Amino acid sequence: MYQVLTPSRSSTLALRHLNYHVRHWGPEHSDLPTLVLLHGWMDVSASYQFTVDALRQPRRIIAPDWRGFGLTTGAPVDHYVFADYLADLDLLLDHYAPGEAIDLVGHSMGGNVAMMYGGVRPERVRKLVNLEGFGLPATRPAQAPTRYAQWIDEIKQLHQGTKELKTYDSADGVARRLMKTNPRLSEDKAQWLAQHWARPNTQGQWEILGDPAHKITSAQLYRADEALAIYERITAPVLAIEASGDSLGQWWNGRYTLDEYHQRLTHVRTCSTAVVQDAGHMLHHDQPEQVAQLIEAFLDAA
Template identity: 25%
Template sequence: MSMLSHHIELNGQPYHYLGAGKSGAPVLLFLHGFPEYSGAWADLAPRFSHEYHCIAPDQRGYGQSWAPAEVAEYHVTKLVGDLCALLDHLGAEQATVVGHDWGAAVAYALAFMAPDRVRQLVILNGVHPFPFQRAMAAGGAQTDASQYIHTLKRDGAEDWLAANDFEKLQQLFAAKMDQSWLSGDRLEAYKTEWARPGRLRGMVNWYRASPLKLGGPGERIKDIPEIPLDRVRIKMPHLLIWGPDDRALLPEATEGLEELCDNLTRVEIPGTDHWIIHQNPDAVERIMKDWLSL
């Protein structure tokens, strides 16, 4: 089953999502990361459409959704607000939320800022902000692996990414990982989304708006703000599916996650990395369906 394109307004601004399945069924909300868009889920999401109303939005700044130029418009409260408004539009009190990369960060934020809207949480190679900040501030391997964030925050980063037919953006996709899935018509579809006016600025504004702190290579940061753990606790059932060959998000970025979750299940898929949903969607589907049926 293919996904259908929907153009709506959220809080007076244009918003786009792909949908599959029957309206009125439980919502399965798929959240993409950087530098993807709703189409990232076009292979995986329809596999759940017999039991769920599968929704994959272009998040703010991406694809065919609203892409404001101001950095302040990408504060996490606004990103979470978009998802709550989308669920209201769908007439859904709750959803099972699936997030990857930045989509995982927003999924986590939704889970602890509006826990009544999240029935279950599924994360694929994404990180909770608390252990991720701890790992980035440690001055170790995750600090070094995250140095690209400084580049993306710089003025003019969007123009640098777009130059030479998105050469640097494609290199970021690879980052010593398997990029063989991004080619041909799929790559051209991604380029179409990246080329929409203002979208690359919107995409990097997610990084610019982030409050997380990162030093230079090997630099340890000691003045990390104290956050009461009860404010960032994940109370609903939580599945973490991990590609162990990820070179952007390292295992230490999830250390201590159990301390923040009431009910966490971890599963690894050998031979996959950060782009796990493209590299082995069959295994992802099987693991998710087994867990969701519990």
């Protein structure tokens, strides 16, 4: 199994009727800005372990498990709203980094949160790294009636028990699932991630640490014009890192492309891009050394 170089510590914060689990690496105090790592959809904070191990300079690092993921707990819900991640992050920073302009890294959904937060609270972010947080295809108002109907139908399906997540007989089964989803993931990393990505239930089956309600489609359309207005308010320098494997092309089949994503990035005042070679969407698993080097060079640059 993968051997951790920089062990993490855990804390739990009562926040917005939740018990928020936060993972910590490095010293409790540092002369460097606090580095905050935001994980993606159906992922957990421990996902950054390989990247943290590849960082060369010790720094204070914190990473929350988003609501409905990992070890963060609270009352059951039947859907999630994106804006809640922004409020959660703001309150987490008020507690763990009060008054500080932090360095912010987000992957996938976490990258989208980071970009939105950078424009909503620009004074709280010193530098921002977006790992494949592409946003979503633009929508039209005419799609709203169908979207609301879809949301209602999926809420019903959840309460009927038809949106449950698959369980596994063992941690090894979870690891095999991770490797099937990401063929670049080595077995030692998969076995380690499985211990943090899932846990056994009372019947001995391993359950993914993600709420099935996250599978409910958002009732709200993705408004690209709103996202761009927020991008324009980001004052922190941004580094947008993408993998050499075209995730957008695989997901959207031409409905949303890398060219369109790059065009959106022109609305950010100061933005550079980088590509991680021989990597897919989980680039921080595939090539943590490359990702760590890019992050560190960007954060440490004058």
